[in-house]
Amino acid sequence: MERVPVLKIGDILLVSIQIDMEDQVALQLQEDLAERIVASGCHGVIIDISALDIVDSFVGRTLATIASISRVLDAETVVVGMRPAVAITLVELGLSLPGIRTALNVELGMELLARERAEDDEDRDDDADEPAVTTP
Amino acid sequence: MTAGGAAERIAVTSDQDVVRVRQLVRTVAVAVKLSLVDQTKLVTAASELARNTLVYGGGGTVEVTRVENGRRAGIQIVFADQGPGIPDLDLALTDGYTTGGGLGLGLSGARRLVDEFAIDTAVGKGTTISVTKWCR
Numbered sequence: 001m002e003r004v005p006v007l008k009i010g011d012i013l014l015v016s017i018q019i020d021m022e023d024q025v026a027l028q029l030q031e032d033l034a035e036r037i038v039a040s041g042c043h044g045v046i047i048d049i050s051a052l053d054i055v056d057s058f059v060g061r062t063l064a065t066i067a068s069i070s071r072v073l074d075a076e077t078v079v080v081g082m083r084p085a086v087a088i089t090l091v092e093l094g095l096s097l098p099g100i101r102t103a104l105n106v107e108l109g110m111e112l113l114a115r116e117r118a119e120d121d122e123d124r125d126d127d128a129d130e131p132a133v134t135t136p
Numbered sequence: 137m138t139a140g141g142a143a144e145r146i147a148v149t150s151d152q153d154v155v156r157v158r159q160l161v162r163t164v165a166v167a168v169k170l171s172l173v174d175q176t177k178l179v180t181a182a183s184e185l186a187r188n189t190l191v192y193g194g195g196g197t198v199e200v201t202r203v204e205n206g207r208r209a210g211i212q213i214v215f216a217d218q219g220p221g222i223p224d225l226d227l228a229l230t231d232g233y234t235t236g237g238g239l240g241l242g243l244s245g246a247r248r249l250v251d252e253f254a255i256d257t258a259v260g261k262g263t264t265i266s267v268t269k270w271c272r
Contacts, residue, residue: 022151093245
């Protein structure tokens with residue numbers, strides 16, 4: 001069975017799907033990514049689907065599941081590179097991929113993740129500045 | 137409607153065969169000059185229905201035929217299995233209804249993606265679904 005490679009670039013895991021995946025390959029990717037997120041401590045995942053000429057409900061569901069698993073493991077997922085015809089078809093199929101962040105390409109996806117991470121850190125700093133208990 | 141070429145048939149008994157169905161439908165869709173969006177819709181519908189044949193029908197066959205109706209060229213795809221059949225067709229065609237743990241978009245979604253959709257099912261005997269997409 002073929003396997004989709006997962007690359008680590010800085011704080012981000014990059015997955016570029018270049019093959020017409022069998023269902024088992026998609027499920028394997030889900031497992032591989034979860035393991036890599038934990039092993040690497042990465043906080044962002046980018047899945048590039050620009051080479052996919054279709055996304056059916058199975059692949060769509062797998063992407064949504066990957067995003068949910070990542071979030072539980074403290075990583076954000078961004079799906080990038082969806083072709084226009086794929087977007088039109090997905091919506092008509094009835095799959096709008098709720099809960100999935102998207103960007104038009106890898107570069108914009110990386111910017112999105114960096115921005116979100118910075119905002120998260122800011123929130124955390126704000127929390128730290130506030131005293132835990134306010135006394136009158 | 138007349139058949140405009142020899143039918144090509146694929147036996148669907150594994151995940152790999154679903155990939156082969158997608159590839160065959162894509163090749164024929166390009167050959168009859170469907171638009172890119174219509175190719176994408178038809179291949180996506182074929183992927184959903186071939187997976188249903190495998191998962192719910194226990195395997196079966198997919199037959200792809202070039203057709204003509206005098207003015208326009210098109211593609212007809214017939215998915216046939218000898219599985220358990222569908223007891224409640226209206227329910228099975230409802231968005232979100234599933235017995236297989238999927239999203240419940242396969243049948244209803246595929247119907248939206250094609251021009252003609254016919255289903256013939258008998259409990260205990262099997263299911264045959266025929267879809268057609270015409271060039272615009």
